[in-house]
Amino acid sequence: MLNYFPEEVLEHVFSFLTSHPDRNAASLVCKSWYNVERFSRVKVFIGNCYAIGPERLISRFPRVRSLTLKGKPHFADFNLVPYDWGGYVYPWIEAMAKGSTNLEELRLKRMVVSDESLELLAKSFPNFKSLVLVNCEGFTTDGLAAIASNCRFLRELDLQENEVEDRRGQWLSCFPDSCTSLSSLNFACLKGEVNVAALERLVARCRNLKSLRLNHAVPPDALQKILAQSPQLVDLGAGCFAHDPESETYNKLKNVMQKCSSIRSLSGFLDVNVRCLPSIYPICINLTSLNLSYAPGIYSKELVKLIHKCKKLQRLWILDTIGDKGLGVVASTCKELQELRVFPSDFYGVGNVAVTEEGLVAISAGCPNLNSLLYFCQQMTNAALITVAKNCPNFIRFRLCTLNPTIPDAVTMQPLDEGMYAEQLEMLSIAFAGDSDKGMVYVLNGCKKLKKLEVRDSPFGNMALLTDTGKYETMRSLWMSSCGVTFGGCKTLAEKMPRLNVEIINERDEMEGRPDDRQKVEKMYLYRTLVGPRKDAPDFVLTL
Amino acid sequence: MAIVGLGLETELRLGLPGGGGGVSCLVEKNEKKRVFSDISGDQNNEPKTVNKSQVVGWPPVCSYRRKNSFKGDEGSKMYMKVSMDGAPFLRKIDLSTHKNYLDLVLALDNLFGCFGIGEALKNSENSDYVLIYEDKDGDWMLAGDVPWEMFSESCKRLRIKKRVDAKGIGLHAKDLLKGISNGE
Numbered sequence: 001m002l003n004y005f006p007e008e009v010l011e012h013v014f015s016f017l018t019s020h021p022d023r024n025a026a027s028l029v030c031k032s033w034y035n036v037e038r039f040s041r042v043k044v045f046i047g048n049c050y051a052i053g054p055e056r057l058i059s060r061f062p063r064v065r066s067l068t069l070k071g072k073p074h075f076a077d078f079n080l081v082p083y084d085w086g087g088y089v090y091p092w093i094e095a096m097a098k099g100s101t102n103l104e105e106l107r108l109k110r111m112v113v114s115d116e117s118l119e120l121l122a123k124s125f126p127n128f129k130s131l132v133l134v135n136c137e138g139f140t141t142d143g144l145a146a147i148a149s150n151c152r153f154l155r156e157l158d159l160q161e162n163e164v165e166d167r168r169g170q171w172l173s174c175f176p177d178s179c180t181s182l183s184s185l186n187f188a189c190l191k192g193e194v195n196v197a198a199l200e201r202l203v204a205r206c207r208n209l210k211s212l213r214l215n216h217a218v219p220p221d222a223l224q225k226i227l228a229q230s231p232q233l234v235d236l237g238a239g240c241f242a243h244d245p246e247s248e249t250y251n252k253l254k255n256v257m258q259k260c261s262s263i264r265s266l267s268g269f270l271d272v273n274v275r276c277l278p279s280i281y282p283i284c285i286n287l288t289s290l291n292l293s294y295a296p297g298i299y300s301k302e303l304v305k306l307i308h309k310c311k312k313l314q315r316l317w318i319l320d321t322i323g324d325k326g327l328g329v330v331a332s333t334c335k336e337l338q339e340l341r342v343f344p345s346d347f348y349g350v351g352n353v354a355v356t357e358e359g360l361v362a363i364s365a366g367c368p369n370l371n372s373l374l375y376f377c378q379q380m381t382n383a384a385l386i387t388v389a390k391n392c393p394n395f396i397r398f399r400l401c402t403l404n405p406t407i408p409d410a411v412t413m414q415p416l417d418e419g420m421y422a423e424q425l426e427m428l429s430i431a432f433a434g435d436s437d438k439g440m441v442y443v444l445n446g447c448k449k450l451k452k453l454e455v456r457d458s459p460f461g462n463m464a465l466l467t468d469t470g471k472y473e474t475m476r477s478l479w480m481s482s483c484g485v486t487f488g489g490c491k492t493l494a495e496k497m498p499r500l501n502v503e504i505i506n507e508r509d510e511m512e513g514r515p516d517d518r519q520k521v522e523k524m525y526l527y528r529t530l531v532g533p534r535k536d537a538p539d540f541v542l543t544l
Numbered sequence: 545m546a547i548v549g550l551g552l553e554t555e556l557r558l559g560l561p562g563g564g565g566g567v568s569c570l571v572e573k574n575e576k577k578r579v580f581s582d583i584s585g586d587q588n589n590e591p592k593t594v595n596k597s598q599v600v601g602w603p604p605v606c607s608y609r610r611k612n613s614f615k616g617d618e619g620s621k622m623y624m625k626v627s628m629d630g631a632p633f634l635r636k637i638d639l640s641t642h643k644n645y646l647d648l649v650l651a652l653d654n655l656f657g658c659f660g661i662g663e664a665l666k667n668s669e670n671s672d673y674v675l676i677y678e679d680k681d682g683d684w685m686l687a688g689d690v691p692w693e694m695f696s697e698s699c700k701r702l703r704i705k706k707r708v709d710a711k712g713i714g715l716h717a718k719d720l721l722k723g724i725s726n727g728e
Contacts (some may be wrong), residue, residue, distance in 0.1 A: 077608075118554060135608065161609070343609065429604070431602075456601075
């Protein structure tokens with residue numbers, strides 16, 4: 001009966017399908033649905049830029065307007081992936097420019113973005129509206145200037161935690177006076193100064209500006225002038241928040257802040273005078289997201305005072321200076337908490353102020369909606385983890401790190417035996433943990449929705465790797481470094497699964513010719529792909 | 545831990561934790577014993593000791609956050625002194641702007657106008673100079689042994705020493721140590 005629906009009707013129905021999994025499922029039903037779906041697909045998400053090539057993207061989805069790409073493996077964040085491993089965006093932009101794609105939105109994570117790419121991007125897509133770069137590198141403020149100058153309808157420029165070389169140009173001043181369309185501007189990760197007067201004028205003329213995140217170089221007294229121009233802000237990243245509490249500008253800031261009743265998300269505070277924190281109390285009641293993880297020197301007492309007022313918080317990123325007691329306050333105040341990240345304040349020492357399993361257990365008891373966790377702590381116990389798992393059955397993201405990676409009672413695979421709550425897990429990181437291959441096998445079996453598994457310095461070997469090779473085609477990627485996997489094991493896997501790229505990363509020039517099968521592999525990264533071994537792999541990457 | 549060649553062995557191996565191979569870091573035999581006695585009634589088998597400051601990418605905090613946190617040793621810049629035998633004054637170099645040893649060596653070549661430092665890292669027999677560095681524990685180490693990230697996280701200062709002065713074990717090496725510890 002469905003065959004009698006004209007395609008326009010199907011297309012209309014599909015326009016209500018917005019999630020990628022839903023669209024992917026619809027495209028598998030039959031040829032006709034596949035075709036209707038592909039011509040109507042506007043947003044494409046590619047979790048691994050090497051799983052598919054740009055030409056195939058364009059030929060399958062000719063009407064794509066929004067592209068999300070992720071490049072390097074997650075462990076690249078921790079310097080485990082060599083500098084020029086790959087993840088270049090240029091070929092994608094080039095292909096879309098040639099294919100006359102009507103690109104409006106580009107979101108990149110862990111990719112290498114050159115100024116050349118940005119210039120090509122800025123000049124090739126007249127309707128380009130939104131650029132989001134997360135954890136990327138390779139570009140300078142010159143590239144940003146090209147975007148600012150050329151993208152006439154730019155709505156969003158969102159730079160999160162990128163390594164950007166500052167060329168001391170005036171990139172922000174490159175937004176022409178005619179640019180009034182900005183709704184989101186985030187340059188918190190830039191090191192250099194921007195022209196403050198140009199910034200103020202830009203904010204004043206962009207009446208739709210909802211999100212603004214400043215960098216550290218914007219002087220503190222500029223903040224109140226900027227906020228006065230944009231009381232409609234929903235998301236604010238304060239850069240430098242070190243005012244003189246006796247000063248007139250601080251007074252002005254307090255007044256202006258009270259009018260910013262739309263602010264739901266607060267971040268930044270890259271430099272803080274804690275005596276100025278009361279100025280944000282009036283907006284705390286409305287906050288759903290608070291990120292103080294880059295704010296130095298806010299001690300537990302002040303944090304607690306602040307958190308007490310944030311009853312609607314759903315996301316909290318904080319330093320471990322909050323302590324277990326502070327987490328107890330979070331647990332009793334923030335009943336709607338869904339995401340918690342507790343970062344270490346002291347990377348190498350065993351600090352006095354830190355959090356333990358107690359804090360996490362308290363959170364799990366008070367915040368049953370918790371589904372996403374990143375937790376750096378001094379110690380953890382199996383019993384605590386079992387309690388947490390029972391209290392919070394909805395985890396989709398779970399990352400736990402005990403700062404001393406090898407203390408006793410460290411995380412083992414035991415809690416995950418229970419299986420029931422691990423079923424929703426999409427990503428898991430394991431480091432210095434586990435006793436035998438069984439642990440990894442449990443994870444692979446029990447986590448039905450697992451997309452990404454990354455393992456380092458754990459005793460999992462070929463047995464674990466090869467037990468369920470079919471599983472890897474259901475996952476995006478697997479990373480294993482400093483484990484027990486050997487070259488022979490990887491070769492076996494690669495032979496068995498031709499639709500996986502099994503990359504061996506070896507930086508030390510030891511591999512002249514093929515290494516011995518029994519030799520342990522330093523770093524292995526495997527991922528499913530439709531396009532075979534990539535052509536841009538550097539010398540130290542061997543794809544089996 | 546000491547400069548290799550003085551007879552104080554350092555264990556640097558890749559392998560399974562607790563599997564007799566240590567982990568990919570420097571391990572002191574004494575430390576192993578200490579941890580063993582601390583663990584009472586623990587079901588876990590071998591003690592796995594890790595010198596925290598020496599493991600690459602540990603704790604797993606993303607490098608952007610590492611560079612931009614105000615606590616600890618990491619600032620966004622990693623300026624350190626570089627001295628060279630025979631040069632009348634020291635220079636400073638920002639390690640965070642370099643991505644690997646080759647990069648660093650080229651920069652040092654530029655600074656000191658001398659050639660052959662690059663050779664030292666690739667081929668230890670054929671050059672006039674060696675590059676050594678002082679690490680977080682205060683030990684002087686030969687540059688190039690450990691991955692770049694581990695090196696840049698633990699390096700405090702650099703020194704370009706004449707090969708003839710650094711060569712050899714025993715007496716020569718002792719003199720080397722003396723010379724360094726005399727606050728140069």
